[in-house]
Each structure stands twice: as structure tokens, then as C-alpha cells.
Amino acid sequence: MNSKQIEETLRDYSWMLNEIKRQRQLMDYEGGNMVAQSGIESTMPKSKGGTSDPIALEVIRRDKNSKWLDKLETKVLFIQKRIHLITDEREKAVLECMLDGLSMSAISQHMGLSRRHIYNIKESIVNRIAHFAHSAQHMTNNKQCV
Numbered sequence: 001m002n003s004k005q006i007e008e009t010l011r012d013y014s015w016m017l018n019e020i021k022r023q024r025q026l027m028d029y030e031g032g033n034m035v036a037q038s039g040i041e042s043t044m045p046k047s048k049g050g051t052s053d054p055i056a057l058e059v060i061r062r063d064k065n066s067k068w069l070d071k072l073e074t075k076v077l078f079i080q081k082r083i084h085l086i087t088d089e090r091e092k093a094v095l096e097c098m099l100d101g102l103s104m105s106a107i108s109q110h111m112g113l114s115r116r117h118i119y120n121i122k123e124s125i126v127n128r129i130a131h132f133a134h135s136a137q138h139m140t141n142n143k144q145c146v
Contacts, residue, residue: 001078003130009075010126014101016072023069027062082129091128094121 001009009016079099086095090111097107104122108115 001130001133003126006079006129006133007122007126009079010095010098010122013076013079013099016076020069020072020076023065023072027066027069078133079129082132085128085132086125088124091121091125094118095125098122098125 083095086092093111094107097110102110104115104118108118111118113121
């Protein structure tokens with residue numbers, strides 16, 4: 001991940017976590033009110049170019065949701081595995097507020113610091129995570145070459 005992606009993931013962390021929970025609950029739900037056609041509709045020809053089977057369409061939708069959910073989980077795990085890198089107390093406080101979904105203005109008011117100062121702290125957090133991610137990736141690439 002580059003710095004911009006890390007910054008976006010930090011900003012979106014809270015809703016992504018909530019969406020992961022919601023999607024997992026939906027995927028566990030196996031019910032539904034899908035009813036097979038009966039009567040004259042069941043004997044009529046079906047339109048071409050797509051499936052009219054509601055079960056098949058639901059499987060396709062869930063498969064797409066599953067892939068999207070995997071992307072969200074990857075992003076959330078990326079951040080969670082790197083939280084330990086932030087050791088400065090102010091940076092920790094700002095990071096925790098960001099992960100809880102607070103805006104920069106709300107964090108500024110909460111901590112009694114200017115918004116510019118909060119943005120600088122956020123940049124420091126993003127840079128530290130990005131630097132570690134880049135270093136880890138570089139080390140992994142070197143190990144593969146050996």
C-alpha cells in the first residue's frame with residue numbers, strides 16, 4: 001500500500017469494520033423469500049442473455065460480496081498488524097481516534113490541539129506505516145531472490 005491508500009484506509013477503517021460485521025451476518029443468513037414460479041408464468045419462455053433463476057442470481061451476488069469483503073478484510077488487517085509501530089503517545093491517541101471514526105476536527109477538539117497539528121501527526125502515522133510496509137516488502141523481495 002502506498003501512503004495515499006494507507007491514509008484512506010485509516011479514514012475508512014471504522015465503517016469498513018462495521019461493514020465486515022454486517023456482511024458476515026448476512027452471509028450466515030440462509031433464509032429468504034424466493035419462490036418458484038407457478039401457473040402460466042412457469043411455462044412461458046425465458047428471456048435470453050441472463051439467468052432468471054433467483055437462487056443463481058443470489059449466489060452470484062454473494063460471490064461478488066465475498067470478494068469485496070475479502071478486500072475490506074485485507075485492508076483492515078493491514079492496519080491492525082501495524083498498529084504496534086506507533087509508539088508516541090500523541091500519535092497513539094490520534095490513531096485510536098481515527099480508527100474509532102472521529103473526524104480530524106473532532107480529534108482536534110478532543111485533544112485540544114490545532115487541526116494543522118493533528119494533520120501533521122496523522123501524516124507522521126501514515127509515513128511510519130508506509131515506511132514499514134515498504135521495508136517489509138523490500139525484505140520479502142530480497143529473500144525471494146536468494
